[in-house]
Amino acid sequence: MMRFLIMITSAVLAWGAVDAFVQVAHAQPAGQQVPGNPRARVQPNVNVTKVHPHSDRVESKGKGMALLFWAFAAASIGGALFVITRRNLIAAVMGMVGSFLGIAAIYMMLYAHFLSVVQMLVYAGAIMVLFVFVVMILNRPEDEPVAPSGRAGQAIAGIAILYLVGRLIMLLWKTQPANPAAAAAAPPVTAEGHDWGSVKAVGTDLFNGGLFPFEAISILLLVAVVGAIAIARPLHEDQDNTGEPSTPTPAGGGK
Amino acid sequence: MGNILFNVGYGHFLVLAAVLFLIGVAGVLIRRNALIILMSVELMLNAANMTLLTFSRMWGDLSGHTFALIVIAVAAAEASVGLAIVVAVFRGRRNVDVDRLTTLRH
Incomplete structure (x- = not known):
């Protein structure tokens, strides 16, 4: 009895493996490209398989995707709030980096893999380094971070911003794709x-x-x-911050 | 409520982008440090990019990706020139408070 079960299981497994291998072998030529003419071998096979062999075809939906979306949305919004509330400029830059990394993960959920990597390289890499350099050059704490204005001005600005938030969110929430069924599936x-x-x-x-x-x-x-x-x-050579000391210190020059 | 929480659709991405954009707007409006204002501008550009990518995904058109790539390049150029201006202003007057920058000369 036991041997019979093992035989059936191994037969099913072998059949599955052979089936998968046959599928991969059929799909493989679609990815191979002749160096001279890239479409020469791709074109006939696309109609047969329709699936690129390197395609993962994972649909980003479901509860796991929702959990990740909320986590990265919280990271990006928290980082953005960090940027506009911190007095310490380095803390603000680090909040910006966290926000950009969260945004890059959100791009990944939108199937923008290349843009996500570009986002990480350009923003969280290059622009962050640029900002940190300038913060280090300035090296000066802020006196008063928030612009002073009257209570009435703040109230009007707050109401205006909240109205803008409300209208923008209402408008964007109702946006529907032209073809909802195609937009819900994994992209072709x-x-x-x-x-x-x-x-x-x-x-x-x-x-x-x-x-x-x-x-x-x-x-x-x-x-x-x-x-x-x-x-x-x-602008001028005698201006400071040029790197070379224009006037010698009295301790070294005195006799 | 559970539907909104667990069924993440395109509206979620668009509203997230709107919230990020508005945080950037608030940063530009309420902060006085030129560096923070530049960071807020970068945030707004990112939110616009996210909207572009979401619409690109909704309509199945890759042009949004191309446009977002160009926006990223423009943002990099803007950041470099903006930070150079901040450094030049700081060299001339020892602060980067935009409320005190009332003249174009040193």
Whole structure:
């Protein structure tokens, strides 16, 4: 009896393994690309399998996804509140980093994998370092963090902001996708067979439809680099903060 | 209530982006330090990016990803130039309080 069960179980397992292997073997050519012509072997197989072999096809919904969404939403909103309430500038920058990391995780839930990684690299990496450097250069505690204004002005501003919050949230909450069934499922692969939001998919879209903005951005970054150097450079040589001491200390010069 | 808590849809992402944007607006309005104001601007750009990505996902159109990438590049350029201006202002007048910055010259 026991041997019979083991035989049936192993047969089912073997059948499952063979089935999975056959599926993978069928799906594999869709991902392989001939170096010269990337569409040469992809195109015929896309119609057969429709699934990229590297695609995970995990749908981000359910209770686990809800738990993660609330956790990362709390992280991003908490970090944002940290930014606008702290007097210590380093604490504010660290709150900003936490907020950006939470936002990157939220991007991941929106199937924007590439944008999520770019967010972490650019914001939580580069821009955070830039802010920390400037905070260290300034190195000065704030006198009065919140702008002083009358009680009436604060009340009017608060009411205006709350009204803006209410109207914006009401408007956005009612937004519905054009095709709710398609928007609820995991996103499809693109026409080239790439995963939604992957580097290849975003790159294909960027260099097909957004080539002019891409080139304009490269010029903008060049101008920003030159402008940042030109602005941050001291105007006069005798100004302080140039790094070289202009006047010798009396202890060293005295005799 | 449980439906709102456990059934996370696109409205949740959009409302989260709106809340982040409004926190950024509040930071720009109530703070006086130029650095905090720059950080709040970055927060607002991120919230706009999240809205773009959500709409991109809703309509199944990858153009939102491309646009968000361009917004990130513009935000990086804006941060570098803005921080350079902050450093230049600090060098001239020893504080970065925007309420006291009333002239364009040193």
